[in-house]
Amino acid sequence: MKVRLVTNILEANDRIAEQNKKIFKEAGVFVINIMSAPGAGKTTLIEKTIQALKDKIKIGVIEGDIAGTDDAQRIENLGVPVVQINTGGACHLDANMIHEVMSDLPLKELDLVIIENVGNLVCPAEFKVGEDMKAMLLSIAEGDDKPLKYPLMFQESSALILNKIDLLPYTNANLDKIKKDSLSLNRNLKIFEVSCKTGEGLSNWTNWLQSLVKKHKRFIL
């Protein structure tokens, strides 16, 4: 596992993101940027996704955190290549951080790179990193008012994974309101209801992701 402290913030983020995208494409990998508030369950979703798909496609992971290597350690335990970025205070990943660490992964051997962004519902949505797709998690324990309060992330994401639905009976969250408000912001949003704890709904997500990786492979080859 490599731990990199990335401190410099690049002005032309989108230009670097385009370079990253080109490098990922030439290597034949599909790249997904996963975003959420802190504690929505990104790392656990990535663990479950790897467990479901690792015999079918080759996966690498880039972990983004303010500090610490807990998440990368959890991924490494599953036997997939992983790089940890410590942003040293920055509340999001940017294209330059990804550019600096992408060659630490064996890109040409991979089909899918999963980037786990810093836990934050705001800035990660503003910074492209060279991904093919953004996906966001929302824990239903966060309540049902998030789409209208953090609209950009819902607009920028292709998939919304509603996690911790096992907690639904113990919260006041209205799942229909979350879905309705999310679709009003982004009518193309693909919505999944899952519990990473019980496993409910996860195969819908992993099957869909696998089909995207395969489609991407056919498209670029």
Added chain:
Amino acid sequence: MKVRLVTNILEANDRIAEQNKKIFKEAGVFVINIMSAPGAGKTTLIEKTIQALKDKIKIGVIEGDIAGTDDAQRIENLGVPVVQINTGGACHLDANMIHEVMSDLPLKELDLVIIENVGNLVCPAEFKVGEDMKAMLLSIAEGDDKPLKYPLMFQESSALILNKIDLLPYTNANLDKIKKDSLSLNRNLKIFEVSCKTGEGLSNWTNWLQSLVKKHKRFIL
């Protein structure tokens, strides 16, 4: 240098924060800046705090959100003066935003101003706004790894309110780990365990806050 730019922004912010603090002090109000990840329950805690204290002390609220006025509406329904700041994309409140709206509150009639920051565990901890005290909420549904992953917020806060403890039987979160790791970052942190849903533990928090407001009043008069 880009790092210098960030330093300058923070320095400029801190100067305005000092001005705000002076204005609040001259008006005789105690100011608390409440921070958390999205959906930890800041607005609900503020509602419960107002309900518990509004016959004892005079409270005003400044609401910070990326977009929308839902939170300010909820506070206004309780009959206390409230101002909504929409940051238009910024992931935190800064001193200048507070400076611009503070005169919209009847400061001289108030004992306590509660500022609800944007839901984000990162940048709000870096930007002083002129508060006397920072407090943070952590929903136990976010898991027990947050202190070590978002250390600055735990270091900057005087109080940590562990919310949604009614969900504890349904999660894997280890409350002792949260408390131990939080105190290792900030041994002076005052920790409260509450459920805004059931009301459990709330009076410990509101009694403590009320005593701080009274102490502050005696100190500045």
